[in-house]
Amino acid sequence: MPGFQPPDTLSYWEREVFFRHLDVVIVGSGLVGLSAAICLKERQPELQIAVIERGMLPFGASTRNAGFACFGSMTELLDDLHHTSEDEVWALVERRWAGLQRLRARVGDVRLEYETHGGYELFRPEDEATFRDCHERLPAFNAAIAKITGTTDSFQIADAQIQRFGFQQVQHLVVNQLEGQLHTGKMIATLLQIAAAKGVMLLNGIDIQHWESDQHGLRLHSTRGWVLHTRKMLVATNGFARQLLPALDMVPARNQVLITHPIPGLRIQGTFHYDRGYFYFRNVGNRLLLGGGRHLAMQTEQTDAFGTTPLIRGVLIDLLGKVILPDQVFEIDNWWSGILAIGMEKKPIVEEVAPNVYVAVRLGGMGVAIGSLVGEEAADLLLH
Numbered sequence: 001m002p003g004f005q006p007p008d009t010l011s012y013w014e015r016e017v018f019f020r021h022l023d024v025v026i027v028g029s030g031l032v033g034l035s036a037a038i039c040l041k042e043r044q045p046e047l048q049i050a051v052i053e054r055g056m057l058p059f060g061a062s063t064r065n066a067g068f069a070c071f072g073s074m075t076e077l078l079d080d081l082h083h084t085s086e087d088e089v090w091a092l093v094e095r096r097w098a099g100l101q102r103l104r105a106r107v108g109d110v111r112l113e114y115e116t117h118g119g120y121e122l123f124r125p126e127d128e129a130t131f132r133d134c135h136e137r138l139p140a141f142n143a144a145i146a147k148i149t150g151t152t153d154s155f156q157i158a159d160a161q162i163q164r165f166g167f168q169q170v171q172h173l174v175v176n177q178l179e180g181q182l183h184t185g186k187m188i189a190t191l192l193q194i195a196a197a198k199g200v201m202l203l204n205g206i207d208i209q210h211w212e213s214d215q216h217g218l219r220l221h222s223t224r225g226w227v228l229h230t231r232k233m234l235v236a237t238n239g240f241a242r243q244l245l246p247a248l249d250m251v252p253a254r255n256q257v258l259i260t261h262p263i264p265g266l267r268i269q270g271t272f273h274y275d276r277g278y279f280y281f282r283n284v285g286n287r288l289l290l291g292g293g294r295h296l297a298m299q300t301e302q303t304d305a306f307g308t309t310p311l312i313r314g315v316l317i318d319l320l321g322k323v324i325l326p327d328q329v330f331e332i333d334n335w336w337s338g339i340l341a342i343g344m345e346k347k348p349i350v351e352e353v354a355p356n357v358y359v360a361v362r363l364g365g366m367g368v369a370i371g372s373l374v375g376e377e378a379a380d381l382l383l384h
Contacts, residue, residue, distance in 0.1 A: 006205070008225050017339065018203065022230040022349055023047050024382060025220060027244065029053040030062030031103075031367055032360050033236035034191040036382075038106070041198040049200050050228070054207035059306075061238055063188050064289050064338030066257060066280055068271045069114065069180040071096035071369045073121045073234025074134045074155060075139060076277050082142035084235035084242050092346060094148045096366055099373035107190045111181040119179030120158060122323075124275075131172045145178075154178050165227060166267050168326040172195065181271050181282050184368065208244060211357070219358055232382055234358045236375070239305050239339035241361040245353060250343040250362040252304035256312045257291035257338065259284060260320075263332045268324070279316075281324060287333070288325065290316055306337050340365050350377045358382055 010019060024040060026033045029051045039050050039248050057063060104114060123131040138155050145154045158173040170307040196202060207223045217231040237239050239252035256370045263286055271282040279292040296302035300309065313335065321329060343349075346364045351358055360378035363370055 003124055004246065006224060010226055015146055017228060018050070018201065020229045022050050022228065023243070024049045024232045024234065025218075025228055025230040026056065026234045027220075028060070028236035028238070028240075029188075029192070029204075030058040030060055030236065030238065031188065031191070031371035032062075032238065032363070032378070033058075033234070034188070034195050034371045034376045035102075036104075036234055036360060036378045037101075037148060037195050037375075038191070038198060039197075039347060039376045039379035040382065041054045041200060043379065045199070048319045050203055051195065051200055052203045052206045052208065052228070054205065056204055058188060060240060061338045061340045061363075062371070063185050063370065064336055065184055065255070065340075065368060066271075066282060066289055067184045067195065067284070068119070068280065068282065069116075069182050069368060070119045070176070070271060071100065071179065071366070073119065073136070073176065073273045073277055074174055075121060075130060075273075076129075077141065078130075078133060078137070079276070084345075088347070090144050090148070093145070095373055097148050098368035100368075102372040102376065103187070103368070104196065107187055112187055114180055114182045116178070116180040118158075119176045119271045119273070120161070121174045121277075122170045122171055122175075122272060122274040123174070128171065131174070134174055149176060149178055149230070162260050164203045164267060166325070166327060167323060169323050172369075175270075179271055187368075191289055209243070212340065213355060224347075226314055232356045232358065234382060235361050236378070238361045238363060239341040241341065241359060242272075243247040245357075245359060248349065248359065248361065249345075250341045250349065251302050252302045253294060253340050253342050253365075254303050254305070254307075254337050255291050255294055255340065255365075256308045256316070258313075258316055258334070258335050259289045259333050260287050261333045262286045263288060263325070263328060263330055266328075274323070274351045276318070279319060288320070288330065290320060290324065292316075304339050306339070308335050340367065348374050350374055350381060352381065 001118040055118045058355050141155050144364045158175040208220050210314050268283050278295045281290040293315050298349045341362045349362045350360045
């Protein structure tokens with residue numbers, strides 16, 4: 001039986017109900033787009049809002065990441081301090097922390113499957129100088145984090161845990177006790193339910209190719225030839241945003257991820273960063289999720305095309321067998337990739353880029369943490 005082909009033209013009923021008289025169209029149904037839609041409805045319930053998604057699901061980063069509820073490892077923050085001011089670094093950490101609290105309050109820890117087992121950073125013998133730098137800065141970092149979270153001694157040396165986790169080729173561990181993990185699939189599913197309950201129209205399978213202004217606002221043209229009329233548009237497609245707005249200061253970046261079949265007696269619990277954060281892993285129940293490695297082929301991985309590569313697949317499997325699970329038998333259950341957005345600055349782009357056209361993108365791999373706050377900031381911007 002041939003696959004279903006949508007019609008090229010809309011009926012009068014479809015056009016009037018779904019494609020006209022819209023106050024806001026949000027392109028992208030990930031964490032930022034849904035958060036913005038929910039915030040807009042909370043502030044002005046009478047607004048007619050549509051969230052449109054070109055895929056069946058919000059493919060991109062929101063449901064294709066590792067589910068880290070993290071807001072900054074020590075080596076990442078140290079690297080940031082070499083490129084920007086201390087005030088800017090801690091201001092961004094504060095926004096990430098605030099975003100996590102908004103997400104937890106809106107969705108709820110039970111539905112998020114939110115767990116706080118700490119976020120660990122692994123240091124190899126060749127990372128000794130970096131570890132010493134972290135060790136020296138622990139008091140200053142803890143003082144800065146305490147001003148944001150109210151918790152003292154968040155960062156701690158955790159070398160005693162290396163043997164418990166069973167790692168090889170690891171000399172030191174630093175833990176951020178406040179970091180956690182969650183289920184991003186259930187996160188998005190719940191946000192979709194919340195948005196629908198507030199009267200947000202959710203439309204899938206619509207791919208916006210270009211837009212233009214007219215006397216009433218904006219006309220958004222889809223690949224099917226369908227045209228949406230709206231007063232304002234928010235682009236919240238993160239790594240794919242340059243397809244609509246090519247001048248944005250950002251590039252897509254692909255991260256490749258694997259997850260194992262259940263491993264009896266898995267000792268690893270929490271979230272972990274390795275090799276300056278270019279590799280990351282965590283437990284998902286008694287499975288092990290591992291991703292990263294794009295620094296090994298930076299040009300190849302600056303893409304918005306999904307897929308995995310033999311080079312990075314091989315490195316991830318080697319890392320599993322030699323460092324993370326050296327004494328355990330494992331099988332790979334699934335591979336996937338996600339697309340995030342990076343730029344010269346780590347600060348997200350939340351601004352009006354043309355009359356009635358807004359963006360909320362470039363989350364720099366910290367979308368789970370900061371996405372809810374970025375969505376709220378975008379909603380406030382649209383209302384002013």
